[in-house]
Amino acid sequence: MNTTLLGLIIVLLVLIILFQISRAGELIGVLRGNNMTSQERNNKIHGMLFLIFMIVGLPLSFWATWYYKDWFLPPASSVHGAEIESMFFWTLVATVPVFVLTHIVLFVFSYIYSGSATKKSYYFPGSNKLEMIWTMIPAFVMILLVYQGISSWYRIMGDAPADAYIIEATAKQFAWDFRYSGLDNKLGNKQIKYISSENAFGQDWKDANNKDDFQADTLHLPLNKAVLVKINALDVLHNFYLPHFKVKMDAVPGIPTQFWFIPTKTTEQMRQDLNNPKFEYELACAELCGVSHFNMRRVVVVEEEAKFKKWLASQESLYKKQNVAAKESNTTPTTASQQTEENSSATTSKKVSLK
Ligand SMILES: [Cu+2]
Numbered sequence: 193m194n195t196t197l198l199g200l201i202i203v204l205l206v207l208i209i210l211f212q213i214s215r216a217g218e219l220i221g222v223l224r225g226n227n228m229t230s231q232e233r234n235n236k237i238h239g240m241l242f243l244i245f246m247i248v249g250l251p252l253s254f255w256a257t258w259y260y261k262d263w264f265l266p267p268a269s270s271v272h273g274a275e276i277e278s279m280f281f282w283t284l285v286a287t288v289p290v291f292v293l294t295h296i297v298l299f300v301f302s303y304i305y306s307g308s309a310t311k312k313s314y315y316f317p318g319s320n321k322l323e324m325i326w327t328m329i330p331a332f333v334m335i336l337l338v339y340q341g342i343s344s345w346y347r348i349m350g351d352a353p354a355d356a357y358i359i360e361a362t363a364k365q366f367a368w369d370f371r372y373s374g375l376d377n378k379l380g381n382k383q384i385k386y387i388s389s390e391n392a393f394g395q396d397w398k399d400a401n402n403k404d405d406f407q408a409d410t411l412h413l414p415l416n417k418a419v420l421v422k423i424n425a426l427d428v429l430h431n432f433y434l435p436h437f438k439v440k441m442d443a444v445p446g447i448p449t450q451f452w453f454i455p456t457k458t459t460e461q462m463r464q465d466l467n468n469p470k471f472e473y474e475l476a477c478a479e480l481c482g483v484s485h486f487n488m489r490r491v492v493v494v495e496e497e498a499k500f501k502k503w504l505a506s507q508e509s510l511y512k513k514q515n516v517a518a519k520e521s522n523t524t525p526t527t528a529s530q531q532t533e534e535n536s537s538a539t540t541s542k543k544v545s546l547k
Pocket of ligand 1: 363364429430431477478479480481485488
């Protein structure tokens with residue numbers, strides 16, 4: 193706080209000194225018989241300040257990018273992430289030289305051509321050739337960039353390969369629930385009315401595909417294999433974001449979303465590459481969703497497919513964990529009216545559990 197105050201006072205003093213110097217210069221000019229008007233002098237000072245701003249600011253912005261390069265994310269660990277990185281790269285190739293050139297011209301011209309009574313502006317009504325050049329070149333570059341963007345978009349958002357591993361991620365304030373489709377790679381049906389504190393996804397136990405579906409706390413992913421993530425939200429907007437893979441997707445209540453990607457580096461490889469034995473991939477919620485938004489971080493583990501399959505086989509399905517088979521055989525057959533009552537009470541308990 194004190195340092196900030198001191199800094200502000202220094203800036204203020206420097207400004208006062210500059211103002212006094214310019215006033216002194218003005219008076220000296222009058223004594224010498226210089227007939228520059230105060231407006232011309234002002235233009236000169238501004239032109240000079242523009243030039244100083246460019247000479248200091250332009251190299252500083254490049255230096256800052258270089259200085260903070262270690263703070264950037266490492267190269268993408270997924271096929272789609274690499275594509276998105278290449279889009280950024282080519283966009284920068286097209287725009288940075290233009291940015292630098294136009295800014296040099298802007299500031300240098302403000303200095304060289306600062307207004308004075310002796311200079312005359314040059315006007316010309318228009319040049320078709322010039323218009324053509326500065327329309328055609330940006331249009332052509334835009335077409336290339338948009339083409340790259342659209343084709344990448346369709347590859348990322350298109351249908352996942354048939355053998356993609358299916359994972360369901362449901363967001364709620366403030367956690368992620370993951371459901372894996374088990375060894376059959378088919379997610380069982382679910383219904384809102386079955387959601388309870390025991391059955392977080394509302395799995396319908398009449399569907400046989402549900403019997404091997406299991407829940408996990410850590411997101412395990414296979415190396416070099418397509419993964420299809422089906423995303424839901426129970427309450428408000430969330431966002432399924434895997435920064436190291438450069439993929440993200442909104443989790444919208446009532447609208448299922450999905451995307452697929454292929455991890456290309458195991459957690460172990462990343463630890464070696466980054467020389468950081470504690471490195472963990474992470475899943476973050478990238479939509480400010482409430483007070484404990486920060487709490488929606490989850491660890492992601494990428495491993496060889498064989499190891500991943502072993503992990504998959506070692507997980508206990510929710511069906512087994514909750515002993516659903518035993519519970520179902522214990523319940524006596526009910527009449528239709530009792531069934532409806534049961535359903536409505538299930539919905540109430542769901543509402544309670546959501547609060
Ligand atoms: Cu969230």
